Amino acid sequence: MIITKILSVTIVASSILLGANSLVEQAKHNGLVAIPTDTTELLKLTDPKGTITPERVALGKQLFFDTRLSLDGKISCHTCHLLDAGGVDGIPTSIGHRGTQNPHHINAPTVYNAVFFERQFWDGRSPDLEAQAQGPMQDKAEMAITKEEASKRINAIPAYVSSFKKAYSDDVKVTFETIANTIGIYERTLVTPSRYDDFLNGQEDALTKEEKEGLKLFMETGCTACHVGIALGGKMQPFDLSSDFKYNDVGDFKGDKDGLIKAPTLRNISLTAPYFHNGTVNDLATAVKTMGEVQLLVDISDVDADKIVTFLKTLDGRKPDTKAPVLP
Ligand code: HEC
Numbered sequence: 034m035i036i037t038k039i040l041s042v043t044i045v046a047s048s049i050l051l052g053a054n055s056l057v058e059q060a061k062h063n064g065l066v067a068i069p070t071d072t073t074e075l076l077k078l079t080d081p082k083g084t085i086t087p088e089r090v091a092l093g094k095q096l097f098f099d100t101r102l103s104l105d106g107k108i109s110c111h112t113c114h115l116l117d118a119g120g121v122d123g124i125p126t127s128i129g130h131r132g133t134q135n136p137h138h139i140n141a142p143t144v145y146n147a148v149f150f151e152r153q154f155w156d157g158r159s160p161d162l163e164a165q166a167q168g169p170m171q172d173k174a175e176m177a178i179t180k181e182e183a184s185k186r187i188n189a190i191p192a193y194v195s196s197f198k199k200a201y202s203d204d205v206k207v208t209f210e211t212i213a214n215t216i217g218i219y220e221r222t223l224v225t226p227s228r229y230d231d232f233l234n235g236q237e238d239a240l241t242k243e244e245k246e247g248l249k250l251f252m253e254t255g256c257t258a259c260h261v262g263i264a265l266g267g268k269m270q271p272f273d274l275s276s277d278f279k280y281n282d283v284g285d286f287k288g289d290k291d292g293l294i295k296a297p298t299l300r301n302i303s304l305t306a307p308y309f310h311n312g313t314v315n316d317l318a319t320a321v322k323t324m325g326e327v328q329l330l331v332d333i334s335d336v337d338a339d340k341i342v343t344f345l346k347t348l349d350g351r352k353p354d355t356k357a358p359v360l361p
């Protein structure tokens with residue numbers, strides 16, 4: 034009895050609050066979080082272990098762009114994660130070593146804001162960026178190099194060895210793990226604040242009336258059940274909740290052992306087509322309608338899908354320097 038009373042009082046109180054509150058409060062209430070403007074606050078999120086230094090970031094960027102980390106010397110991380118193109122390759126399924134297609138017909142997700150994800154990869158099999166970076170180098174369909182060969186090549190380039198010493202210490206061992214960790218540290222800086230963040234951080238006029246309407250609809254339709262937090266995604270979630278995804282049979286990807294799939298970030302989403310784990314949907318409004326069908330059992334009209342897309346475009350962020358570095 035008492036519990037019921039407390040509960041109904043809380044519900045009334047919170048709905049009054051919600052009614053009176055601004056869109057910003059509603060967004061926060063729904064679990065949406067802005068990228069902090071304050072550098073110290075941001076570093077608490079992107080660098081919990083305190084590994085980021087300017088020297089390591091510059092070195093990691095060189096390694097990210099260096100094709101010598103692939104067996105035939107033709108492919109780098111940047112081949113599939115183009116920094117000027119939303120951090121993706123823009124094709125349905127990635128093509129790596131000697132033209133090999135991803136055997137599971139998997140689409141390359143973006144490296145931008147990946148630092149905010151709880152897990153890495155579509156099936157969440159990797160815990161962080163440093164661990165993740167070891168995967169593609171060794172993957173037969175991506176860079177196809179061995180740990181030994183990768184570290185041998187870097188150790189044979191004196192300017193690299195000296196950069197590693199400057200970035201760590203004079204007695205640093207330039208192992209495969211150190212190489213991968215340094216790439217991961219660089220990726221921790223690939224954060225793209227946008228007008229959406231400016232709005233949530235208090236700049237009322239950062240979004241237009243239409244964009245605000247889109248944000249409201251995005252929340253009211255239920256998208257924030259999964260696309261929440263600072264990345265608007267990045268957590269493992271069920272897929273195909275209300276009906277089957279029409280293209281499930283393209284490739285053999287079925288999620289993790291529980292059938293969960295990582296909800297992709299929606300930041301920079303207008304730049305990262307084609308969509309879904311197998312890259313089967315080209316157009317963003319169609320992807321939004323598909324989500325309504327397969328996740329929420331709602332038929333999102335074309336007009337509403339366009340409104341949501343208008344909001345999603347406010348997530349296109351300001352990128353850090355994307356210029357290719359000079360390699361040693
Ligand atoms: C041949 C294309 C290709 C290359 C080269 C490549 N990647 Fe990827 N990357 C992919 C694909 C495809 C996935 C998704 C694989 C999966 O989930 O199983 C992916 C996933 C990722 C993710 C996880 C993002 C997320 O949303 O979970 C990160 C981070 C990443 N790659 C960084 C890198 C780094 C660092 C390198 C270089 C060491 C690299 N990639 C090289 C295609 C590539």
Ligand code: HEC
Pocket residue numbers: 251254255256257258259260270271272274294295296297298299302305307308309310311320321324325328329341
């Ligand atoms: C129950 C959780 C859940 C809900 C609710 C949900 N999504 Fe998703 N969303 C996901 C998952 C999981 C994926 C990845 C599915 C896949 O590719 O296999 C995804 C993928 C997407 C993609 C494609 C992203 C990419 O990079 O390929 C877009 C766009 C998207 N969702 C937007 C929305 C919108 C808009 C809504 C509300 C109408 C919504 N989602 C509701 C979990 C959800």
